[in-house]
Amino acid sequence: MKKKKSSSKSPTLVIKSLSKKELATLKKTRRQGIAGLKKYLKEIRTNIKVFQQTITKERDEMKRIRSMIKVLEADIKNANASKKKLEEPTPS
Numbered sequence: 001m002k003k004k005k006s007s008s009k010s011p012t013l014v015i016k017s018l019s020k021k022e023l024a025t026l027k028k029t030r031r032q033g034i035a036g037l038k039k040y041l042k043e044i045r046t047n048i049k050v051f052q053q054t055i056t057k058e059r060d061e062m063k064r065i066r067s068m069i070k071v072l073e074a075d076i077k078n079a080n081a082s083k084k085k086l087e088e089p090t091p092s
Helices: 020-087
Strands: none
Touching: none
8 A cells, every 4th residue: 555645735724614804813813924924034034144244254263363373383393493503513
């Protein structure tokens, strides 16, 4: 036996007989819900943009810090090299 595939549609509310007033109220409520969800989606998009900007700034900061580390490591190597030169006996 094959199983039936469930439809990917979202569930809907089964509305039995409603009066015109109840139907109008239901529609109004649903429209308000839709408006609220669309507003929420807009906020999420804004948050994503802010996070992306922050991530970019942090990546730039990481690059800057890495270059500072390289400079400091080079300074240490140069200091060690110059110390060795000073310690070498000079021929007389």
